[in-house]
Amino acid sequence: MENILVAGGAGYIGSACVEYLLDRGFEVVVFDSLATGHRAAVDKRAEFVEGDLNDREKIISVVGEGNFSGIMHFAAYSLVGESMENPGKYFSNNLGAGINLLDAAVEGNVESFVFSSTCATYGDPTQVPIPETEKQDPINPYGESKLMFERALKWYNRIFGLKYAALRYFNAAGATGAFGEDHRPETHLIPLVLQVALGKRDAIKIFGDDYPTRDGTCVRDYIHILDLAQAHMLALEAPESGHYNLGTGNGLTVKEIIDTAREVTGHAIPAENAARRPGDPPELIGQSERAKNVLGWKPEFENAKDIIASAWEWMREHPDGYES
Ligand code: UFG
Numbered sequence: 518m519e520n521i522l523v524a525g526g527a528g529y530i531g532s533a534c535v536e537y538l539l540d541r542g543f544e545v546v547v548f549d550s551l552a553t554g555h556r557a558a559v560d561k562r563a564e565f566v567e568g569d570l571n572d573r574e575k576i577i578s579v580v581g582e583g584n585f586s587g588i589m590h591f592a593a594y595s596l597v598g599e600s601m602e603n604p605g606k607y608f609s610n611n612l613g614a615g616i617n618l619l620d621a622a623v624e625g626n627v628e629s630f631v632f633s634s635t636c637a638t639y640g641d642p643t644q645v646p647i648p649e650t651e652k653q654d655p656i657n658p659y660g661e662s663k664l665m666f667e668r669a670l671k672w673y674n675r676i677f678g679l680k681y682a683a684l685r686y687f688n689a690a691g692a693t694g695a696f697g698e699d700h701r702p703e704t705h706l707i708p709l710v711l712q713v714a715l716g717k718r719d720a721i722k723i724f725g726d727d728y729p730t731r732d733g734t735c736v737r738d739y740i741h742i743l744d745l746a747q748a749h750m751l752a753l754e755a756p757e758s759g760h761y762n763l764g765t766g767n768g769l770t771v772k773e774i775i776d777t778a779r780e781v782t783g784h785a786i787p788a789e790n791a792a793r794r795p796g797d798p799p800e801l802i803g804q805s806e807r808a809k810n811v812l813g814w815k816p817e818f819e820n821a822k823d824i825i826a827s828a829w830e831w832m833r834e835h836p837d838g839y840e841s
Pocket of ligand 1: 595596597635636637686687688689704705706707709721722723724725735736737771794797801
């Protein structure tokens with residue numbers, strides 16, 4: 518029986534991953550500060566430890582006592598816009614606090630470490646779809662903090678032999694039957710669009726319609742959280758340490774997402790143009806052949822309509838998000 522520690526397992530992607538692991542026979546301990554996560558998002562079958570990665574002694578003792586074969590690290594701040602206003606928050610938490618988890622992994626003799634990285638580490642890419650060989654040159658502190666942690670992982674691998682996989686997600690989206698997206702405040706496109714359909718907002722703002730893309734709005738590669746969860750499980754057994762893109766290879770513009778949501782919900786979803794949001798690259802689409810070839814990853818959600826439909830189903834069942 519494999520025992521896995523999931524840091525950030527009460528968050529959006531972490532909660533889906535915990536459920537996925539439990540469904541496949543893993544034992545899971547969730548470590549989460551609940552700063553952005555929700556207690557109700559922790560699968561009841563998992564053990565829950567409330568704690569902050571800044572509490573170095575606590576995480577070292579939890580990992581030391583747990584006999585974990587793997588650690589998955591989702592515990593980070595992840596808002597591009599916020600990172601442009603408050604970079605220190607991103608460097609101290611996403612890098613500084615994360616190092617405590619790395620030290621805990623080494624002291625606890627953990628075999629493998631799976632890290633939530635991001636396509637935001639590429640910045641404004643020179644080729645799209647982006648291969649893993651693309652230069653990493655972030656254009657916001659969020660991406661920079663994740664790149665710094667990737668670099669730390671390389672050193673922990675070299676010095677201590679800690680095996681790792683850095684998974685560079687594109688835009689996580691969708692919901693499982695039980696777990697979905699509930700950020701407070703919400704800033705992500707798909708949940709905001711669906712909140713308009715639910716009658717909780719009057720209109721969706723389109724941040725910039727003069728980008729060099731097919732309709733002037735930003736293009737993103739939306740990947741289902743269950744497909745991310747599958748990749749995390751496979752990455753525990755990765756043949757060698759390294760990094761992997763996780764995207765569908767298809768990009769949708771902001772306007773296309775709104776149109777798809779109109780189709781899924783049957784709601785008119787009024788939209789209005791607004792200024793660009795600082796730190797947004799025009800186009801991010803991933804080339805994920807490496808995860809398929811090396812990890813044996815087989816994503817199941819291929820189109821945005823199914824992804825949005827899963828998010829819509831969860832939102833209709835949880836119109837106010839998780840219970841506090
Ligand atoms: N957008 C709008 N209106 C909104 C919200 C978003 O037009 O009300 C636009 C954004 O400007 C962007 C796109 O929709 O062009 C997607 O924005 P999100 O905020 O949903 O997602 P981001 O692409 O900014 O960021 C997300 C995660 C990051 C991750 C990144 C990778 O928050 O953690 O995807 O692309 F790194």
